Amino acid sequence: MTQLAELPLWQRLEIARQYLEPVQSDYRVVFEPDLDSTVSTLVPDPNWMACALQGGILPPVQVYHDLEYDENGRVLNGHILHETAPIEAMSEEEAIEYLIQKDVPAQVWKRAQGNSVRLVICRKTQLPATRNWRNAWKLIQEKAA
């Protein structure tokens, strides 16, 4: 019998897509990629979230950071995506932390400290319910005491 962990990542995703119910997360990650642009909002994919909650499908997030590229941007060691043992089931909160390290630009989440708020995890009900003035959205620079 073939174990799921023995399959390449894309096949694990195909099987998960077939058997797992999508999970719509209430969490959103709001971040400022740079000073000049409006805030970006990260929306977790429901099929990805189902994989994260199930466990045994997704590679450790470090694998994405360990990918190597040649001068043309071609991935040289893609095999680590498939050969590294998948991680166990995560809670929804852990999945959001994983997603931040995977999909939010490193310069946003990797800063040790600073005097400005550049990333906020919130629930979708805390975001504006209308897209009016979407390109003027900014993070409020008030830190909790």
Add this chain to the structure above:
Amino acid sequence: MSNLTVTNINGKNAEAGRVKARCFLQVLAGLPVVKGSYNVSSLTDCGAGRYGHNLVNPMLDTEFSLSALSKSESNNLYINATERFNSIRTVSFFEVNPISYVNGSTSDVGGAGYGFSSVVFGEQA
């Protein structure tokens, strides 16, 4: 007769005819929502009508094929789509947006009858 020996030393998925990622999203109550997808880890709402897609299994390089289209229940301006002109495509990220066929402007595809779909072909890492 010649033999063709295929080795998969890079672990890549080279099945050229298969879709490597797809996503259908709608903007409901002011927020983009993924309604159907494969090989997508998250959407990045980068601004009005700007939808970034992050892939779970990255592509082998940035020269993958990408197709995107808006869906509309009624006749509206935003039925075309394009890859964002100044976005930086990587092996695991691309940004697309609906465009008006009248003046090229970008706007959200809002409402239940509207949607936005993207499909990726190419080789996966």
